[in-house]
Amino acid sequence: MHIQPLTKGEQTRHRILDLAEKAILQKGFASTSIEELIAAAGITKSGFFYHFRDKNDLARALLARYLERDEVIFNDLFARADALHEDPLHGFLVFLKLLADLMSDLPNGHPGCVVASYCYQDQLFSRDVREMTAEGVRIWRARFRQRLDRIVEKYPPKLDVDLDTVAHMVAVVIDGGIILSKNLSEPRYLPQQVLMFRNFIRLLFLGP
Amino acid sequence: MHIQPLTKGEQTRHRILDLAEKAILQKGFASTSIEELIAAAGITKSGFFYHFRDKNDLARALLARYLERDEVIFNDLFARADALHEDPLHGFLVFLKLLADLMSDLPNGHPGCVVASYCYQDQLFSRDVREMTAEGVRIWRARFRQRLDRIVEKYPPKLDVDLDTVAHMVAVVIDGGIILSKNLSEPRYLPQQVLMFRNFIRLLFLGP
DNA sequence: GGGAAAACCGGACTCTCGGTACAGTAAAAA
DNA sequence: TTTTTACTGTACCGAGAGTCCGGTTTTCCC
Known part of the structure; x- marks a missing residue:
């Protein structure tokens, strides 16, 4: 390559x-x-x-590039995490740590999530752009769901939870964390939230 | 009254x-x-x-009304939860259940959070409006932090966590959950996220 | 180095939007 | 009844948005 x-x-x-x-x-x-x-x-x-072609085409191109980059970043993080730990749970925990580190390293804080930004202005965009954002979220869910499936094989969760909901929560914590950090102008809040989610995963599959 | x-x-x-x-x-x-x-x-x-006076004044009034209403809603939910349970932890868990129920009852899903909406367009607003959003988040944190302080007196957490970060997470899960629900046009995802956060609180203070 | 395609320039045109100004009026409150 | 409150009507302005077309330069490739 x-x-x-x-x-x-x-x-x-x-x-x-x-x-x-x-x-x-x-x-x-x-x-x-x-x-x-x-x-x-x-x-x-x-x-x-x-x-x-027009402004909507700019929106589409921007979103497409954002989703592609996200894919690359997450593939890279998972690859690095997997290289350190063969175990699915600990691999996932390492991934979350790497993710938090990545976000801590952004000097001016996370610039924001294009998908989240579009979501509060979705009436401005054509149907295909809105479908792209939805598809992006579904891809995220699938990616994390796959990891969780492998985890539960080895670590039965301490509570009966829906794994899709847990998978969703990764995106939820990141998008919510970005909003929190932006609102209070404190970049550290975002990685803190990621690490708190990591605590949840630990408690859920590993216990105290 | x-x-x-x-x-x-x-x-x-x-x-x-x-x-x-x-x-x-x-x-x-x-x-x-x-x-x-x-x-x-x-x-x-x-x-x-x-x-x-102008459009910015509209933004300010809108935000002020939104924050006031939020305050009323949360005071009401906490009052109802406290009436059912004197114990701080179980009162909080009931509160989260009531919150999830409230969100499930919205027929067309949650319309969105004004604070989150403003946050991705904050350059449009005057300084005082931006300060209002920040103050709103701080009030949220203080409210939940207060509850958590009372919980830890009785239930030592299973992990060493920063309580402000846990308090932040309420807002994070709601704002992130709204975005998730809006993006996938599935209102049920938001209450699911609230209940998953409730699971986290249970595991953290009560254990499996 | 020449030709074709890619990458732009210049300028004009139409629409909408936020905002101002100001004079007047109907309805509600005191 | 008087006085606020809560508007209406009209007219205007400057800024900027998105669009379109016909031309010109730059770059690439053979």
């Missing part, structure tokens, strides 16, 4: 997406103007519309 | 706020136009600006 160089067009496209993502996570999609993006990117309006 | 009748002006003001809240939770603040609100409320633009 080698990295192929980006064409000039792809570079510009990524530059626009970077600027758009930052702006959208702070002001929302509607109040992020195309004009401000092209001004910051150093291109003209026509240049923008060469890359994106 | 008796309810005093609303003046006509207060009725209109509330009607505007109702419409604004619903719209803002679906489209975001920026794309909720004053024009659409007055059309739906059956008043004119002048009527709107009689009640609110």
Whole structure:
């Protein structure tokens, strides 16, 4: 797997997406103007519309890139965790620790979740974009559900719980933690929440 | 405590706020136009600006009302829970059950959290509005922290946890659960998350 | 180095939105 | 009845949003 160089067009496209993502996570999609993006990117309006059909197309591209990156990040974290621990439960616990570490390392705190941001403005987007966010959440659930299935084979849970709900909770804690951190301007709250969820997993499968 | 009748002006003001809240939770603040609100409320633009100085003032009033209502709802739930159980831990567990029930009873699912909605568009609001959201979260934390302090006196936790982080987690689970439910259009996921958090509290203070 | 495709530029056009100003009026409260 | 309260009506403005088209430069590839 080698990295192929980006064409000039792809570079510009990524530059626009970077600027758009930052702006959208702070002001929302509607109040992020195309004009401000092209001004910051150093291109003209026509240049923008060469890359994106319309504003909704920008939203779609942004979300697609965000979901792809998430996939890469989580695959990497799981791979690193699995390399350290063969046991499914302890692998998962290590993963959560790595995740919390990753979030602690973000200097200005987590910039925000595009999916969460879209969810409070979903009427702005076309149906296919909304379906993308839903599909993204389902993929998350499936990924963690798979891990949990392997855990319960070896560690019967101390309480009778629905594993899909536990799998959902990963996303819930992250999205809720981001909101908490943003609201109180305290980046450390997010990793704290992840570690508290980790405590829950420990208690649930391992006990005190 | 008796309810005093609303003046006509207060009725209109509330009607505007109702419409604004619903719209803002679906489209975001920026794309909720004053024009659409007055059309739906059956008043004119002048009527709107009689009640609110500008759009930011609308945002402030909306948030203030939301926080006040939250306070009333949670006071009521705690009062009902405390009436059933004197014990702090079991009172808290009953509270969480009542909260989950309340959320299950919302026919179209939870409409959304104004604080969470504002958080992904905070650059749109004046400093005082942002400070209000932060203060709202702090009040939440203080409320739950107080309960947890009373619990630990009687039930030493099975793990060494920071109680502020546990207190934060109530808001985290609710805000994250709302996002989950909205994204997958499945209202039941939110109460499920609350009950899963309840499981965590049980395991933490009571054990399996 | 030449041609084709990719990557943009310039500018114009239409719409909506937030906000202002101000004069007047109906209805409710005192 | 008088005085607030709660609006209506109209007219206006500047800013900015999204869109479109015809042209021009830049880059890539042979």
